[in-house]
Amino acid sequence: MKKDWLGSILLIAITASIIFLLFSPVLKHPNGFLFSKSVDPLKSYYNFSYYLKYDSGIRHDGINYPYGDHLQYINSHPIYVTVLKFVDKHIYPIADYGVGILNLTMILSFLIGMPLLYLILRRFKLPAWYAFITALLIGFLTPQFDRIHGHFEMVYWFFIPLFWYLLIRYREQKKPVLWGICLLLSGIIGGFISAYFVAFYAILLIGVLIADLWFARKHLKPQLKSFAYLFALAVIPILAVKGLVGLTDWVSDRPTNPYGFYVYHANVFSIFLPSEFPLKGFLSKYLDLSFQWEGRAFVGTPATIIACILILIAPIAWLSRKKPDWSFFFQDKSYQPYLLAGTLILLFSMCFPFKWGFGFLLDLLPPVKQFRALGRFSWLFYYIFTVYSALIIFHFFKNLKAQKRRILAYSVLVAVFLSWGFSAKYNVDRGTRGLFNVNDKLSSNHDDFLNRFVETKVDVNQFQAIFALPFASTCGDKLLFEHGMTALGEAMKCSYHTGIPLVQSFSPRLSFTQALSSIQLLADSAIQKSRLDDMNDKPLLLITTKQELNEQENWLVSQATKFWEDQYITMSILPVQVLKTSHQNWKKHALELSHKLDCPQELCTDTLSDLIYYNGFEQLPAKNTFTGEGAMYQRRGTMEVLNQTLPINSGLADLSFWLYFDTRHYDMPQPTLTIWDQAGNQILKQKLNNRQNHNVYHNWVRISTQFEAHPNYRYQLTVKGKYTCIDDLLIKPLKSNVLIKKENQQNLVNNFILQ
Structure with missing residues (x-):
């Protein structure tokens, strides 16, 4: 429609004016500013800029020398930076301006997102003037705005409205082949910007498919073909992105169980309450209003009020013994699948059902747990529910006008716009706070x-x-x-x-x-x-x-x-x-020491052997061992490795053992050493360093500590965690040397392997 194109152009012009006011310094000197100097965003700037200047192909050689890394895994916007590399090589030199290009891309993404929101609102028959204002408010309230301080690819908020708009056009069944191809391409392109975008794409389409199946449950057969097409549209981009990355990735042992799946999710407060509000301090005394910042997607006060009304209609009707009347809230049947899909996606972003006793489902869907920040999926609900709220508010406005209550109608509308506007302004103020940092790290002048x-x-x-x-x-x-x-x-x-x-x-x-x-x-x-x-x-x-x-x-x-x-x-x-x-010198010293300590027994030392405690756990056959045939293993919980008195002299002692680096869980098991005196009093409880440890050999980490030893004290060593496996526990006087002979010639000198 001609009106839609005119509205879109005007909206782009207004958005451009606002952006100029907000980002004027950056627009004048794009390469002169870093939106943040902390390492995480600086890493994004660096990865993007280094590749643009020095690299090509799918490999980034600026990090992890001498191996490099795959572009898809390092926040480098792979498909975008590849296009820019082509421009630099064949059209115009831009290699020195990676920071500026990234800054401008983030800022100007609003010029794509705003008209898409406007067109979505117009598809649901909202008047141009209303859709224009609402698009501006929803656009600047977007939870993706404050990602401008880091996670730069997540600032491209236009992808979600793009997926949704193309899905709407595809479902209208006018030129479905054309819109279906556009939908597929959008998902694939989004996936090669960030894996999250192809996940957003897929879950949106699958959510709508589930909603369609529910609404058509009584007459499924005639629509099975269209459902199959929609499912194919949902999964093809995922298969394309995953397949191409898998074929081009030269690494086979990337982490598949990152930290955060059960932590970085949304909750009711992160969606329906602002970060700050007048009564927050008071209510926090009685309610836990906290939430993870990754789950923040505040829909605005007007949308929150509508959500509360929807939740309260059924119990109020039940108390008054009347059948609940939902007609006002579900006038547009074409919107119902999106609203149901958005609600299901919101539950997923809240870690439902996995956090409610169904974690075993992750074993059936292993790719799901790779998304450490489930809260980001609430962004889809944000757009769906704010547009839905805009529809309800306009219907309410029309009803008031039809009842000749024009003053009240316009008063309500102004109040809604002001409320959304203040929230959007707060969102923008927070997003632009501390943003204009001088680029003294990655400037174009070398x-x-x-x-x-x-x-x-x-x-x-x-x-x-x-x-x-x-x-x-x-x-x-x-x-x-x-x-x-x-x-x-x-x-x-x-x-x-x-x-x-x-x-x-x-x-x-x-x-x-x-x-x-x-x-x-x-x-x-x-x-x-x-x-x-x-x-x-x-x-x-x-x-x-x-x-x-x-x-x-x-x-x-x-x-x-x-x-x-x-x-x-x-x-x-x-x-x-x-x-x-340094290693050769140690090896030479260790060989000399082993010859000096050589004895008929398995354990040889330059002190009294009675003062040495060693356990190779050979009596416990295990799948993974550091040396020998045995190791101590427990799948989950607290494993007691040692709990006894030791015939050890007073003085400093050294404790060490090897802990298996099991990739099935994101955390390392936590060892704890506890010591009791002869009267049973606890004199020490110390958590051992298990995270910042450089002593790594193959897939084993050497845990060690020194402690003040006393004869006849009781020593307890426990290890708490998942997939805990330990081997070769050695306790010895600090200055002593110990040789432990192994059948496979992997002798241990002071609990280090001497090959």
């Missing part, structure tokens, strides 16, 4: 940074990769090092300006094997660094911040040669041979 190397006469090309300290990494949420986030940010800056890749990656979907090998670079010298086998002999560029370093990090810094320093960072040259030599 000279200032490269001058550091020129001044110190250090050749940039001599380095194979950058290693940052304090160390930062996540390994499927199991081993987590967050102390070095600032250093990682500085390393990204250096990498972008020099083109030198990073050893580290803070991606939660990184290959377990590769993540563990980067963590292992700071392991004890007793552990051979497997990652070095895939690296060359060129030195590493070591970047350290002024933060406190741990013992292993300090040792590494002591082996490097500093060449540049300012108030924020130090840059040094670290020969990789240092890491190789």
Whole structure:
């Protein structure tokens, strides 16, 4: 309709004017600002910008050196950045402006989303003026607005209205082939921007299909064909995205059980209450109004009132012994499938039914649990229910006018617009707060940074990769090092300006094997660094911040040669041979020690053997073992490993054991050491470090601690968690040395393997 196109153009013009007022500095200097300098959003900027400048194809070589990573798993907007790479190579050079392109794309996405909302409202026969105002209000109230501080691909809020609008046109059965193809393409393109978008697409279509099946339950047969088509439209984009990524991914051990599925979800308060309201402080004394920010999708006060009315109609009618009258709320039958689908999706975003005793269903639907932030699915409900509320409010407005109550009709409408408007303004104010940070990390000018190397006469090309300290990494949420986030940010800056890749990656979907090998670079010298086998002999560029370093990090810094320093960072040259030599020296020392300690028994020591406690759990055959044929395993709960007195002298003692890194659960089991004196008094209860641990060997993590030992005290070691498996528990006096002989020649020296 001509009116729709005119309305859409005018809406784009008004939206552009508002955006100019909100983002004027960024629109004038797109590359001059970072919407956030914290590491998570900086990582998104870096991944996008580095690829645009240096890489091509499906592989990002700027992180996780020397392996790189697949574009689909690192928030790089794969299909979009690939198109931009083509533009840079064949049309116009834009490689230096990744930050600006990303900023403008996020901002200008509103110009696509607004007319789509307007067209959706018009499809349900709302007048142009009303649809125009409502689209503006719903658009600027969108919960996706504040994602502009991070998770940048989630700011592209137009995808959900796009999926919905194309679905509406397809279901109208006018040119279904054309609209069906457009719908498929939108799902596939969305999927190659973010996996969440193809999931939103699929759950919207499947939700509508379930609603259609319900409403047509008495006459299913004539519509089975159309239902089959809709199901095919829902699943083809998922299969296309997953299939292409699977075919091109060179990694087979990515995490499939991320943290957050049972945490980052929506609830009633996150949907129907604003973040702040006058009575919140008072009500919080009596109600738990808290919710996870990932589940925030406030629909506005007018929509909340309508939801309350819908909930109360049935009990009020029951109390008055009347049949509830739903006719006013369901006048448009074509909207009912969307409303039911939106409600089902809302329940899913609240972790229903999984959090209510049906978690076993995840074993039947393993891809579902990969979405750690279920709360994001509530965004679909947000758009469906706000549009529905707009329909109900307009029907109410028309009824009042028909009753000659024009003043009241317009008063209600103004009140609704003001309420939604104030909420939208608060949403925009919160979203733009602290947004305009000077881009001093990934600017288009590289000279200032490269001058550091020129001044110190250090050749940039001599380095194979950058290693940052304090160390930062996540390994499927199991081993987590967050102390070095600032250093990682500085390393990204250096990498972008020099083109030198990073050893580290803070991606939660990184290959377990590769993540563990980067963590292992700071392991004890007793552990051979497997990652070095895939690296060359060129030195590493070591970047350290002024933060406190741990013992292993300090040792590494002591082996490097500093060449540049300012108030924020130090840059040094670290020969990789240092890491190789340290292990060779340990191995030489361990071999000499093992010859010196050699004895007929399994356990040899340079102190009294009675003072040593060792358990290899050989009597407990297990699927996974560190050495030998046995290990202690428990599927879930608290496992008691040790609970007895030990014939140990007074003084410092060393406790160590190996804990299996089981990928079936996102968390590491938690070991706890408890000590009681002879009178039965508890003198120590200590949780052992199980998350920030560099001593990794294959799929095992060495847990260790030192404690003050006393003879005849009782020592208890428990491990709580899921899929807990431990092996080779050793307790010894701190300064003593212990050799444990194994049949497979994997002898243990002080509980490290000597091959």
